[in-house]
Amino acid sequence: MTQASAKPKVWVLGNGQLGAMLTHAGEPLAIDVRAVDIMTPTDEILPLAPQDIITAEREQWPESALSLQLSTHPHFVNGPVFSRLADRYSQKSLLDQIQVPTAPWTLVDDKTDIENLYQDFGPRVLMKRRMGGYDGKGQHWLKQAEAGEIPHDWRNLAIAEQAINFDEEVSLVGVRTREGQCVFYPLTLNLHQDGILMASISPLTRLNHLQAQAEGMLSAIMHELEYVGVMAMECFRVGDNLLVNELAPRVHNSGHWTQAGTHMDQFQLHLRALCGIVIPQPQVNFQCVMVNLIGIENDPRWLSLPNAELYWYNKEVRLGRKVGHLNLSVPNTAVLKDSISALQTWMPSQYQAPLAWILAEFAKA
Structure with missing residues (x-):
């Protein structure tokens, strides 16, 4: 060869x-x-x-x-980007610099006074560790009504941001090539429970009016960083406005639905960008629901569902650990309802609220 x-x-x-x-x-x-x-x-x-x-x-x-x-x-590829986005201080600073909206925030240092935080951000303030702390970890709430205190070992290692009364959480997964071409999937609706993503739905017609706004935000970020590959942007929706919550310079959990729902999933898209392979607009073949499998044993009954694709990570099952995900394609609402009904019977109590959320979303259509 x-x-x-x-x-x-x-x-x-x-x-x-x-x-x-x-x-x-x-x-x-x-x-x-x-x-x-x-x-x-x-x-x-x-x-x-x-x-x-x-x-x-x-x-x-x-x-x-x-x-x-x-x-x-x-x-x-993207070597300097990883450390810049891994630190929430430099990530938030980037967003402010290029005027991409995010929750009002500040660095927590030796001079930070808790009363000033309440004065600037209101009676509920969320502290986040600058590094790490995903899936609900590395967070600490300050609540004026409970006379909260800033943990002494969080100073200089955390940011504080205003609590956002958001309507729902959405994410956008997109890719940028070396030549600066940007391609995006439809917005994804997400549900978190205890800070962990439990389920995603995409595409949704009712989110279409937000697509251009989201693409403009993520394009600005990727262009500023001269980024190459797939990036995910998690947002709060507040009315018709989006606020960036987190950025991930990689393939992302909320993009897993693309494995069943599109002709070119986020993993292939990332590799194409890295290797300079042409990237057409990914075609959506099915609306899709993704259900994260968190700390539960593999159930062979999942594979009996006619619209299910199982991705099992072959990890030791532990409380709160992502051990797999299910993608449920939606050829029609009846098939989805039957599958969700079966999962409600088979899955433990912590899944009942997310599964009900999925059914409620499709009942709106």
């Missing part, structure tokens, strides 16, 4: 479920995707070639010889 005909090779910092799904997406494109375990200490050195491409499935990773080898490679 000549060098010109060799399969492109993409290395992924991290070998969790996102790395596994990137690996799978590379196969039909003849892209050799290698997801690398960077959490286990090792002296291993990888056989990286100068033309190889490096990406990441996470914003942070421990420093080691292995992670340094990958992150200092000249083709580590």
